[in-house]
Amino acid sequence: MPAPLTFDGVLFFPVTPFGDGGDVDEGVLRDHVAARLDDGAGAVFAGCGTGEFHALSIAERAVVARVAAQAVAGRPADDRVPVVAGVGGALGDAIESARRMRDTGADALLLLPPYLVSGPQHGLARWVETIVEAADLPVVLYHRANALYRAATVERLVADPRVIGVKDGHGDIAMMQELVAAATAIRPDLLFFNGLLTAEVSQAAYRGIGVPLYSSAAFAMAPGIATAFYEAYRAGDEPTRLRILREFYLPLVRLRDETPGFAVSLVKAGLRLQGVPVGSVRPPLADPTDEQLARLGTILEAGERLAQELADTRSATAAAPRA
Template identity: 30%
Template sequence: MFSGSIPALATPFRNGMVDEDAFRAFVDWQIDQGSAALVPCGTTGEAATMPKDEHFRVVRLCVEQAAARVPVIAGAGSNDTRVACENIRAAKEAGADAVLMVPPYYNRPGQEGIFRHFEAVVESCDLPIVLYNVPGRTVTDIEVATMGRLANAFPSIVAVKDATGILSRVSAQRAACGPDFCQLSGNDETAIGFMATGGKGCVSVTANVAPRLCAEFQAACAAGDYSLALDYQDRLFALHLAMFADASPGPVKYAISRVRPDFPTELRLPMVEPNDAAKRVVDAALEAAGLI
């Protein structure tokens, strides 16, 4: 269902509010540059600081501006199963093509609790679900056996964004979930290895800043041209790391503003502007990639 370069969109804020004009222009630019789908209101989009009405207003804006040119995968996870069920229904009402959902965080359920959580979400709405496995943030890991159980039990669970950083998971999950289950890398810096072992694309932070280069990298991987893909990897590697030179999405927004001056760098507390050292790292990486 999904493939290629899929930016986890940053959300532009100006004077505390979503800058809707800047966001619409950003969506157009991403599509024009070759992004294959869009993820509004994920981690990079600062969804954790958005009230529900604003969150799904941003999803609706993305859907409207994309105008069916590419799929929209709305961030919709929650550690409260009831809220997660409400969120997937709200995403469908906003016109999203699918949702991206983390397992319950903070609560730290066991594997049976994770399964039952997604079972309830599936029963509440038929919208396709992309699992988001990011133990570094959630302190909850969807283990391979549980992912296989979910994929085989529920046809609407169609994909995973795997941000574990464990490349052997790709092969293990192919065996558990089947080769048609879509695996998307959640880490730019290891996406080349992820793709080589069966991945179909990347939900990318770097694509916020370098959408065309990320799209061309993904096209090279899909064509099996790993010599060309390695050239892109070498060009983008410093930028992949620079996106986390300080707490994300501070460096991301700073980097976007360097290539798109119309994009504001404002963040919502508790996130703050990246420090000067991080900005220098970002500038050097943008220069190395030929973006400034």
Template identity: 40%
Template sequence: MNRRRQIPKGILGFPVAPFTEQGCIDEKALNENINFLVDEGLEAIFIACGSGEFHALSMDEYRQMIDVAIETTKGRVPVYAGVGGNITAALEQARISEEKGVDGYLILPPYLIAGEQKGLIDYLSTIISSTDLNAIVYQRDNAILELKALQKLLGFPQLVGLKDGVGNNEQNILFTQNIGDRLTWLNGMPMAEVTMPAYLPLGFNGYSSAISNYIPHISRLFYTALIEGDKKTVNELHREIILPINKIRNKRKGYAVSLLKAGMEIVGMDVKNKVRPPVIPVEREDYEQLASIIEYAYDKYPRASKQER
């Protein structure tokens, strides 16, 4: 297949995995989540990834979430799925993703084991070569590549991007200076708006925005100000909204996921503050602090109407 090797850039949407009271995937809420992100102008949808509680999904739920994403987006934006964990499961997820017709996948770290560089190359090349889909490597946790290892993977045309969740910008400079635009570089750091001012000059022109699930207009305002050199707006948004949310996010392990659902519930979306163990729901005090920040964000920076967007 002569697939178009075009990579999403800009602000990337990572929907959550909404659950019903019975603990099943809430397809209606997921549809609303995805439509909200697409309508707000996010450039791509990454389904069943970290924000979508990839670690806690059954294979049937994985299929279900991809089906909802494909049906909801209707080709308006690219759809990427998460694959990873143990190699057998990752290959099955890659096969499912190809069958469902997604544009590509984000390869998350292997399960538990920290391998040598050769082992990581083998893991990634096995997944990348298993389909013709575009592949993005997620650099984090126990999947941290050295330059020579990443260069060895460039022989696969399917490899189109690297998403960095480590924050070692000395290494990122080595990557971007030696590899250049052969890959698209994405910032995947926790709450990427915090670090994007440091990543943009290195050639990272896209990032995953978790807060877009509930304040996407703030993400857009921030990114536009950043690329236009409007330091005043960037600094204001950092001080008043982004850093205060990040402070709450860092209070508890698992808030990277549950704080998104809390924010979505606060703005009136049909997503409950309900997550699967070992992640915990947002505690009441933190929930109220987040609600105050969101209220301030919408008051000071009103969301544009559909006609204005």
């Protein structure tokens, strides 16, 4: 196994840009990833939920992972971060994707749920083990939808050192606490991620049960305010964390909840508002209406102003003479 991966900073989930012909726009994707690396991303999760995993072909997922890995590889050695690529779905597709990812430069895989069907826990465990055997890369399990892992199943799976973490997208705190307790008894080094929609809103609760890492879809379109939130969260600055929630994240969540799939659609729309030509989401997702787009713009402007205010306050504090 390679050296353990370090996730330190905001975890970045890039969108997948589509050009006028509908294909993945590699140039826009490369620029999108590079820009967020400049903004301090602590990892790149390519072709995952925010990247429209559900709508990408096997070949497209490999392209997305390769472009992201190349963007990271172009950084100085001490400025490189892990690249995690999405795989999953139908078993045959997941195996083929996992094998392709070996050659993209990705460092690990995020294993999304099986396609359509549910099985017993031993069947789910065997599904994971089959993909892990094919992957030859470290794997993070995504606990959500029809891939809900019980404690005994997680104990079985994390006995394999190639399984390096568990990400929760289900939202049952008690269940996740049980998984954390069971898994860490076997693997104290295991990584745990909060993968709920707009995870900043629930992260305080997840930190309390031993899940310190979280997805940040908002970072893709609003890196300043997402980073300000992360810094307040890491520093235990509750007044600032709560202010950012009130003034940015909670309004964003209210807009997000108006339409299914907006957790992805709004991020792409936010980038388009900033002049980044990422294209529309693929169906069955849908773009926001003009009225919703206007409200998103207002929310993003408020987040940008707040991020600048917080940065100015930090600068003034640092420059003030000490007594």
